[in-house]
Amino acid sequence: MAGVVVCTTFAVTALGVEQNSFWGGASSSGGAESLWGTAGWLAAVVAGGAAARVAIKRWAPNSNELLLGIVGLLIGIGWVFVARVDARLASEQAVAVLLGFAAIVGSLAAARRLDWFLSRPGACGLIAAALLAVGSFSGGADVSAGAYEPPRQWLDLGTLLSVQPYGLAKIVAVVAACGLTATAPRWLGPRLTPHRHAAGASAAAVGAWALLIIGADLASSVIIFAAAWLPLWLDGDDLVGSDVPTMPRSTRARALNGVLVTYAIGVGVLVTVYDRLSAQAHYWLNPWIDAEGAAVVDAAFAISAGGISGVGPGLGAPQHLPEAHSEFIFAVIAEELGILGGAALLAAFILLVGIGAGIAQRAHRTHRLLATAATSIIGLQALFTVAGVLRLLPHTVGALPFVAYGPLAMVGNCMAVGLLLAISDASDAPHGEPQQLPLSSP
Template identity: 30%
Template sequence: MGSRIAAMGQIPQRANVKRYTRQRKSELGMLLLASGITILAFLLASLGINSALPSNLIIVLVAMVALPLVVHIANLFLAPYADPALMPIVALLNGLGYVMIARLDPQEALLQGVWATLGVIAYISTLIIVNRSEILDRYRFLLALSGLLLLVLPLAPGIGQNINGARLWIRLGPVSFQPVEIAKLNLAIFFASYFIEKRDVLGAMGSRLSLRESLNIRILGPIATAWIASLLVMTLERDVGFSLMLFLVFIITIWMATSRIRYLFGGSILFVLGALGASNLFTQVNVRVTIWIDPWKYAQGIGYQIVQAQYALAAGGISGTGLGRGHPTIIPVVTSDFIFAAIGEEMGLLGTSAIVMAFLLIVGIGIRAALRAKSPFGSLIAAIFTMIIGLQSFFIMGGIVRLLPLTGVTLPFVAYGGSSLISNYILISILMRISDEGNRPDELENELKSRRSLLSRRAKTA
């Protein structure tokens, strides 16, 4: 009888093992497929440019296969129940971005390969350190303080750098870095933790929006704080993109935490006022709005970059000119700000549509992780991080096709940029952790909690 009960207790465990083994096998297959697509694209681009294979072919091919395999092994041991589709999509985006950068600037491609390796290391390190999403909630004030310090670090004399009118970089020896990329993650975690704790107070208003309630300090206070902070960032660092991202993350976070539409209403009013004021006060904002309205009028001056991007997209047509067969190098700063236009020229509408679909899939996976999260904090963090990826990709792609004014953000995982790549890998790592917790069977989760409680009691008695 006892052996039968023990066997019955092993059935769920065996089913769980089969479940996560099947998920990880699916992930491995999709990672290999993403590596195969990236290798094929790299070979086509090399043949299209020089009609010959590059001298560093073996090293590049090994790296394109090795990095995804390292990620898979890390997921197998550190996040076995996480969504199997997320990392293959990230690997595909990162791989295609590397191929396009290598086609445009081999020197930057070498650096991008180094940054991608560091990004994978940061991904694995985050999975090890953040073994539970609640750890982030515990250190929210430390994360907020570090986020604010990173935010103002480019203003420090000696290490801060002004590039193209924006003071966003710091230089430490030969390495330049944008600390605001990490700052946005720290601040997002603080926002989520704070609003989860204060959501009863912030959401205690009546369901109808009256003038008296809309002027309440509990509504306008937090929104006004974020609005002023974003304006200060825009004023001191001349960074339109991050200021916009900071404000939108704050507003949408408080809305998701409280389910009060009035926060979106009040935030929208402040956003419009801030945008109008910024367009009149700051030359950089005014220029971007001007060339968004009519870039052709300034085609030989400030509108040259966006006009060349339009020509590139038009030349690509449906299927593109072919990898290595176009002329995207005509576009200034094409590897970072306008890599989406380069993809449109050489891969056409099919290539750009694939990029858009990849980001939509990431957003869908992130929303599913948020819905399945075991805690309100984990759910809100997953939703915010998904929103950051979605908004950032929408802003830059919308700016290139002239749906929106250019904001200066980069296309996640695709564009050249070490700080952006590392911060996005950290973001995805935390999403994978929350997905792993949400998909983990309840009996296994309860067992892990019991073990942690036992270890905690032993540590206290010792």
């Protein structure tokens, strides 16, 4: 069904681009001929999704099928609009999609040794730190005459490929934080062991502060911290085992809230005294400063032009938006499909987060922590990206998961989906731990 919807959207969009070109409208995709010429890459995307579904049915037969359907639909729609914005990116995005589907299947295979990965948080932490460092060194910010240009943490690998290391670093950092919480009883003293839940959140807070100072990326910093902190605060069961001392939920909540307050105060101080962040806050509060070419203002005009039902697929003007293929892909979709299309996209993300929360609720011990973290990181990325485009929150570096252009971001988010599918399969398997009996059973 997802393949049918994606192929139909592609055909309608290509016809719209053709009509737009016929009437003399500008099109950043290079004309209808170039968009129709990407149909072969569309076939590769659909085939990759079908192959991933076969592999999942083979190796994770008890996983939630609806999760892959929603992700496949988002990936397909995203590829169509990336190709519509710039047909030259169709091949790159198709390769990223195929790598993403491969990452889902690879995560299923790696999840068989999930506890082995969680037992080595140091290695995961070093990998995440390296990715964050690469992204920070390749980015930059420009503050002049009161205007602010968001930092672009894109690493150029030649003229044909650019990647954003932050997209993959987020999921690796969250895995490291979850592993640190699981392995904390091995190296903490007996008096500190009951407070092990704050270990992962504290490590994530330190990494988030470093990302905030070096990269000036407020959204990624908050996402990494929240994705590591939120599961610990929500979960009420012991995450390691009955042989480890526990503490009351109220005591643990106070410890975690202390980490949250400390992080929030640090962010507030940095936003006040750090020019790269204070300019970002001022630009959010008053986007009309040097409004000519301002990205958020252009996005607002594009969404307004779309109205309720949109101007029609392929009939918009994404060439007026900077980074339309990545950071402002939601504005492109809202212009051509209208508020209804944007709302449908948000509904898909809400459903995805709900499915992930259900998987986490049925998981056991540390797997519950990891499932909640993987769900949180996808949902928070979508929230911050859309809210930044709509100016509900400051616009920072961010790409809509599964939809926007970004090879490493696609791979990282698909790794999170693969972990969710693996945890879902393990939780619902007949040979797993006893599940809740039906109401009719004694």
